[in-house]
Amino acid sequence: MEEIIISTIQRTMVAGTPLLLATTGEVLCERSGILNLGVEGVMAVGAVVAFIVTMTTGQPWLGVLAAVGAGMAISVIHAFASVSLQANQVVSGLALTMLGLGLSGMIGKPYVGRPLSIKMENVEIPFLSDIPYIGQAVFNQSPFFYLAIVLALVSWFFLERTRLGIQVRSTGENPKATETQGVNVDLVRYWSVIIGGGFSALAGAHLSISYSKSWVEGMTAGRGWIAIALTIFALWNPGRAIWASFVFGGIFVVQYLLQPLGISPNFLAMLPYIATLVILLVISFRDPRKLNAPAMLAAPYKRGER
Amino acid sequence: MKKIQRLEMVDICKSFHGVHANKDINLTVNSGEILGLLGENGAGKTTLMNILYGLYQPDGGQIRINGKPIKISNPVESISHGIGMVHQHFMLVQNHSIIENIALGYKDTPFFFPKIKIRERVKEFSRQFDFRMDLNQKVWQLSAGEQQRVEIIKALLNGADLLILDEPTSVLTPQEIRELIDILRRMKADGHSIIFISHKLDEIMDICDRVTVLQKGQIVGNADTKDMDKQGLARMMVGRDVSFKVDREKLEKGSQVLSVEDIHVTGDKGLPAVKGVSFNLYKNEIFGIAGVAGNGQRELAEAITGIRKIDTGSIRVNGQNITNMSPRKIYDYGVSHVPEERIRFGIAPGLFLYDNAILKQHHLKKFSKRYFLKYNQVKNHAKTIISDFKVSTHSINNQIRNLSGGNIQKLILGREISEQPDLLVASHPTYGLDVGATEFLRQHLLQLRRQGSTVLLFSEDLEEIFELCDRVAVIFAGELMGILEADDQRLCDIGLMMAGSKRVGDNTHLPENNQV
Numbered sequence: 001m002e003e004i005i006i007s008t009i010q011r012t013m014v015a016g017t018p019l020l021l022a023t024t025g026e027v028l029c030e031r032s033g034i035l036n037l038g039v040e041g042v043m044a045v046g047a048v049v050a051f052i053v054t055m056t057t058g059q060p061w062l063g064v065l066a067a068v069g070a071g072m073a074i075s076v077i078h079a080f081a082s083v084s085l086q087a088n089q090v091v092s093g094l095a096l097t098m099l100g101l102g103l104s105g106m107i108g109k110p111y112v113g114r115p116l117s118i119k120m121e122n123v124e125i126p127f128l129s130d131i132p133y134i135g136q137a138v139f140n141q142s143p144f145f146y147l148a149i150v151l152a153l154v155s156w157f158f159l160e161r162t163r164l165g166i167q168v169r170s171t172g173e174n175p176k177a178t179e180t181q182g183v184n185v186d187l188v189r190y191w192s193v194i195i196g197g198g199f200s201a202l203a204g205a206h207l208s209i210s211y212s213k214s215w216v217e218g219m220t221a222g223r224g225w226i227a228i229a230l231t232i233f234a235l236w237n238p239g240r241a242i243w244a245s246f247v248f249g250g251i252f253v254v255q256y257l258l259q260p261l262g263i264s265p266n267f268l269a270m271l272p273y274i275a276t277l278v279i280l281l282v283i284s285f286r287d288p289r290k291l292n293a294p295a296m297l298a299a300p301y302k303r304g305e306r
Numbered sequence: 307m308k309k310i311q312r313l314e315m316v317d318i319c320k321s322f323h324g325v326h327a328n329k330d331i332n333l334t335v336n337s338g339e340i341l342g343l344l345g346e347n348g349a350g351k352t353t354l355m356n357i358l359y360g361l362y363q364p365d366g367g368q369i370r371i372n373g374k375p376i377k378i379s380n381p382v383e384s385i386s387h388g389i390g391m392v393h394q395h396f397m398l399v400q401n402h403s404i405i406e407n408i409a410l411g412y413k414d415t416p417f418f419f420p421k422i423k424i425r426e427r428v429k430e431f432s433r434q435f436d437f438r439m440d441l442n443q444k445v446w447q448l449s450a451g452e453q454q455r456v457e458i459i460k461a462l463l464n465g466a467d468l469l470i471l472d473e474p475t476s477v478l479t480p481q482e483i484r485e486l487i488d489i490l491r492r493m494k495a496d497g498h499s500i501i502f503i504s505h506k507l508d509e510i511m512d513i514c515d516r517v518t519v520l521q522k523g524q525i526v527g528n529a530d531t532k533d534m535d536k537q538g539l540a541r542m543m544v545g546r547d548v549s550f551k552v553d554r555e556k557l558e559k560g561s562q563v564l565s566v567e568d569i570h571v572t573g574d575k576g577l578p579a580v581k582g583v584s585f586n587l588y589k590n591e592i593f594g595i596a597g598v599a600g601n602g603q604r605e606l607a608e609a610i611t612g613i614r615k616i617d618t619g620s621i622r623v624n625g626q627n628i629t630n631m632s633p634r635k636i637y638d639y640g641v642s643h644v645p646e647e648r649i650r651f652g653i654a655p656g657l658f659l660y661d662n663a664i665l666k667q668h669h670l671k672k673f674s675k676r677y678f679l680k681y682n683q684v685k686n687h688a689k690t691i692i693s694d695f696k697v698s699t700h701s702i703n704n705q706i707r708n709l710s711g712g713n714i715q716k717l718i719l720g721r722e723i724s725e726q727p728d729l730l731v732a733s734h735p736t737y738g739l740d741v742g743a744t745e746f747l748r749q750h751l752l753q754l755r756r757q758g759s760t761v762l763l764f765s766e767d768l769e770e771i772f773e774l775c776d777r778v779a780v781i782f783a784g785e786l787m788g789i790l791e792a793d794d795q796r797l798c799d800i801g802l803m804m805a806g807s808k809r810v811g812d813n814t815h816l817p818e819n820n821q822v
Contacts, residue, residue, distance in 0.1 A: 163409065163420040170399045170410050177397035180361065181411030181460075182382035295401060 002133070008253055009137035013145055014211060016249025018043070018203035020148040022227035023234060023241040024155050025199025031159060031236055032192035033172035035298040037093025038078050039200045040224025041100020046071045046201025047208040048108040051116065051215040060120045064205045071201020072194045074100060079193035083186050086300035097224070105217040116213040120144075144206040148245075151199070155238040168192060172294030175301040185301055200224065222273065229276040232283060235292045251275050308497045309388040310467040311337045311372050318367035320353055325700070326523045327353040331367070333518050333525070335468065340490065340500045342514030342531065344507075344543055346740035348698065348710040350523040351503045352394065355470045358501075359391045360384040385413070390466025392457040394473040394503075398445045404456055405441040412463050431459055435489060451482035458489065468499045475509055476738050479598060479766075487513055505543070505740040507536045519543050540741055554752060554774065560589025562625075563728050563760045564610070569619030571602075571609045571784075579605035581784040582619075587729065592751060592761040594775030596768060597804055602784035603764045604646055607733050610762070611643040612636040613651075624728060637666050640728035644718055644735050646764075648711070652718045655707035659699060660688035662706045663721055691720035696746065712743045719747060723754055730754060733764040748774060768800065782806040 022039050029036045046067040054063030074096070081092035122140050129139040159165040168188055170178040175185045203223070208215050226248060234241040255268035318331040327350045335341040345351045356362045358369065360378040368375050371387060378384045384391075398407050408428055409420040416423045428441060437455050445453060454474060461469055471490075475483045490500055490513060504510055510517055511531055519527040519542045527542040564587040573579030580602045587593050597603055608614035610621055612633035620629045623639050637643075645651035653662045664673050664684050673684055688702045695716040699709055706714060715735065723730060732751070736744040751761050751774060765771050771778055772792065780787040780803040787803040788810030790796060802808035 161419055161421075163415045163417050166402075166406050166410050166420060170402065170406075173399040173401050174397070177399055178410065180359070180381050180391070180393070180397045182380070182385060182413075183410070292401075 004257075006133055006137045008250075008257065009134060010141075011253045011256075012246060012250040013138060013141055014249070015252040016246035017142070017145045017148045018206045018211070018223055019227055019230060019248050020152055020241060020245035021144070021203035021206065022200045022224060023230040023245055024148070024152045024238050025196035025203075026227050026231040027234065027236055027238050027241060028155055028159075028168070028199070029192050029196030030231055030297055031172045031294055032168050032189045033175060033294055033296045033299065033301070034079070034082050034189050034193050035089045035093060036075070036078055036096070036193060036196055037090060037228065038075065038096025038100060038197070038224075039227050040220055040222065041097035041104075042071045042074055042197045042200040043100070043204035043207070043220045043224045044104035044218075045074055045100045046204025047219060048104040048111070048204075048215055049201070050205030051108070051208040052111060054118055054209050055111065055114070055116060058118055060118055060209050063209055064202065067201045067205040068198045071204070072198045074103075075194050075197025075200075076190075078197075079190045082193070082300065083189045086302055089298045089300070101218070101220075108215050108217060111215045112217065113214065116209060118209075119213075120210050142206070142210045144202075144210050147202075148206075149242060152238045152242050159238065169294070172296055175296055179303065186303070189301075200227075203227070226272060226276055229280060232293075233279050236294065237292075248272060248275065308337050308467040308499075309371075309465075310499060313389075313468055313499065314370040314373075315354070315358065316368045316370065318354065318357060318369075319365045320350075320357060320362060321365060322353075326350075328357070328364070329523045331520075331523075331525055333528075335499045335501055337467070337499050338494055338497050339516065340494055340502055340514045342510040342517035343501055343503045343520065344505060344510055344517055344539065345520035346505060346543060346712070346742050348522075348712065349520040349740075351520055352472055353523075354520070355391065355472060355501065355503060358384070359389060359470065385411075385464050385466070388465055388467040389470070390461025390464060390468070391470040392454060392461060392472065392474060394476065396453045396457055398453055398456060400446040401444060403442050403444055404439060404448075407445060407456060408441075408460055408463065411460050428459065428463070431463060435459070435462075435492070449482075450477035451479065451485070454478070454482075454486070466498075468501070469493065470501045470503070472503045473505075473738075474502070475504065475506065483509075507539050507543075507741065510539065511536060521545060543741065554776075555756075557590040557755065557776075559591060559776075560758060563587050563589055563623065564762070565622045566610065567620045567622075569606075569609060569621065570617040571605045571614055572617055573602075573605050578617075579784050580609065583781075583784070583786055584619075585779060585786065585789060587760045587762060589728075589758050589760060590755055591776040592755050592763055592774050594763045594765060594771040594778045595781050596765065596771050596778055596800060597781035599766055601781050603733065603781060605784075606781070607643070607646070607731050607762075607764055610636075611641060611731055634666065634669075642722035642725070642727035642730045644715075644722050644730065644732040646733035646737075648714055648718055653706050653714060656705055659692075659702045659704050659706050659709075659717070660685045662717065663688035663691050663702075665721065667721070667725065687724070691717060691724060695720035695750075712739045715739060716743065716747070719750060723750065723759075726757065727759060729760045729762060731762045731764075734766065735763070736765075736767070736770060772797075780804055 022043060026036060026039055049070040050063040050067035053066040054060045078092050078096045081087040082089045120142055123143050123146060125139040129135045159169060167183045171185050171188045179185050204220060207219055212219065230241060230244050230248060234244045251272050255271055258268055259265055312334065314334045316332055318328050320328040331354055343351050353362065357364045360380045360383055369378060376387060405421045405425060405428065409415045409424055412424060425441060432439065437459065439452060474486060478486060494500060502514055514531050516530050518525060566583060566585050568582050568584050569580060570578060570582060571580035583606060595603060605614055609616050612631055616630055620627060623641055626639055628636050628639055649655060664687060668674055668679060673680055685702060692699065692702065697713045697716045699713065719735065736747050754761055763774060775792055777789060777791055778797065779789045780800060782804060783806060790810060796810055799808050803810065
């Protein structure tokens with residue numbers, strides 16, 4: 001029993017990590033007023049680039065870096081369409097997802113099923129990892145896990161406690177007012193989309209070089225969509241995204257626990273998605289004004305228009 | 307010593323989609339001077355000021371400070387030259403606190419912990435101008451007057467020597483207007499220059515030293531206010547004489563059109579907004595409901611037109627019970643509505659002008675057949691409204707959002723009265739309109755009355771109430787403080803009634819038993 005509990009917690013943390021990374025990125029992006037539905041695609045690109053670079057160079061961190069760069073680069077497409085061209089962000093985001101999934105499948109073809117021999121060592125935090133039960137489960141994890149939490153906290157601090165953060169949030173709430181205060185709205189939105197894309201790619205890198213240590217087409221398995229739902233669930237707050245992501249990570253793990261009890265694995269595989277739906281429904285029934293959604297989310301902004 | 311001793315705009319030109327918004331504009335403002343910029347809706351006042359503030363680029367012309375030509379390509383440059391602007395629609399982030407809004411634009415905001423570090427500075431400034439506000443309050447919780455003060459602080463903190471105020475009084479209560487004028491006088495004495503945009507002649511005469519009048523994008527006059535009178539200014543602005551008196555002939559009261567009985571309505575915040583209001587309206591009359599904004603006027607208007615649910619009580623139109631029917635049904639029973647927030651409730655901004663000309667009427671036989679609209683008839687109808695109501699637009703194939711507020715209002719009024727309604731519910735119909743358009747709209751309301759309709763007029767403008775109404779009710783905290791004939795002597799106390807400190811009881815002046 002003891003072992004089951006520890007391994008459940010441990011696996012929950014692992015499953016929640018990519019969700020947290022992608023959600024933090026999407027929160028940053030949406031706070032600037034741009035809806036990015038391309039998370040799933042950027043994640044896939046991040047996963048395949050990280051895998052290929054790690055395998056050929058033997059340097060996992062180089063793989064991570066390359067993945068983040070690729071994710072940022074491909075996100076420029078969405079930034080260009082939604083900021084410069086004021087296109088419909090839903091359409092452009094969906095296009096990015098399809099492009100990313102297709103592209104990753106294509107360039108990853110020769111690597112399907114090949115195992116990755118290079119390992120990323122777990123980081124064991126001294127003393128804390130000696131705490132009974134949770135010590136080994138929480139404080140002996142891959143570097144991605146700590147990185148995700150630190151980045152989420154930094155993002156929260158950035159949004160709430162820095163001048164640039166106020167500018168980003170104001171851009172999402174009222175771009176026209178923000179512009180009259182001398183902020184370059186387009187620039188803020190470009191960088192928010194690009195950095196958000198970097199976060200998504202980081203989540204993908206975790207999947208391919210740390211979580212499963214292999215590449216297969218479609219391995220992101222809808223996690224990008226869950227991150228978009230989590231963004232709403234976390235009420236656009238990176239701090240809240242931390243526990244929300246691990247709750248969802250837990251739902252991923254629960255399916256393996258329930259399987260031996262004779263519940264159909266197909267049904268269990270549905271759980272994360274059902275949970276997403278339920279949460280979206282619950283949130284929608286609440287007062288939308290209390291939701292805290294950026295007021296101008298997904299609304300294109302054009303300078304100098306009346 | 308102020309940075310801006312003298313600011314000049316020379317030969318400024320700007321056009322949108324081939325239409326001149328500004329043509330060869332020249333104006334000057336000196337330190338310690340208040341310049342009024344007067345003009346009808348769409349005369350190009352706001353465009354001109356947006357050029358000065360760097361939001362638009364002029365097609366031609368020059369801006370000079372103390373004789374030196376400068377280029378202003380964005381608001382940051384304008385701010386650094388010492389120009390500040392308070393926009394008509396406040397440029398504030400509603401969901402953010404006052405301090406966050408100020409930190410956003412303040413040039414000395416530090417990178418880390420901005421809210422904590424500039425708080426002292428803002429407090430000091432607020433004391434200087436006697437603004438008392440909790441800086442942690444969210445902007446949406448503030449009254450219009452308070453929001454405006456936040457805007458003024460924002461501009462002054464950035465060292466604005468020239469302050470542009472775009473129609474600053476249009477959203478304020480009379481008390482707040484007096485406070486604003488005090489602040490402006492203090493700033494003037496301090497050596498600031500102020501450009502004050504308005505179409506209200508009284509304010510211009512009261513506050514400004516000089517006035518520049520714009521008409522259709524061009525300057526039609528310059529004057530010192532001490533040499534001018536209201537009539538002269540109005541003539542300059544509209545290009546013809548304007549009558550400030552409207553003729554309201556006596557008309558016999560007709561049969562009963564609307565009867566409201568003891569209705570209770572809940573407001574947006576879940577609190578009772580209308581508490582036991584009853585009154586009756588008759589053919590050939592204009593019935594005014596006066597009161598300070600936010601005392602239940604909006605909820606009452608929405609209850610009568612079917613937008614808001616009534617908790618208890620009943621409403622009848624021509625004897626037919628319409629309580630809690632759908633707005634469309636109520637419209638079909640002869641009730642038209644000119645709503646308070648015209649952009650949100652009066653039009654569909656992205657649709658064409660002709661689509662907007664038949665909102666709520668698309669189902670009528672003359673505009674549709676089975677599943678299809680008869681676009682020929684619809685377009686002809688739109689053209690009729692445009693010519694009858696002098697809506698200025700170059701085409702009916704134009705998104706209505708491109709029209710100015712006054713023209714939108716004219717179109718809404720035209721649409722609502724084109725079907726000869728038995729009852730027109732009009733909420734602040736002349737709000738934000740210039741004298742020309744206001745006069746025009748009032749004439750139409752009177753004509754409607756002559757033709758046997760009833761008008762229920764909600765207005766904060768007492769002058770308007772007295773000019774137009776046959777009977778006046780005063781609303782306070784969701785209750786009617788009294789219903790009086792327009793010639794009743796006790797109307798002198800209307801101020802007290804609006805403040806809720808006086809109630810006028812039922813008496814012989816009201817022939818039908820109006821329980822108040």
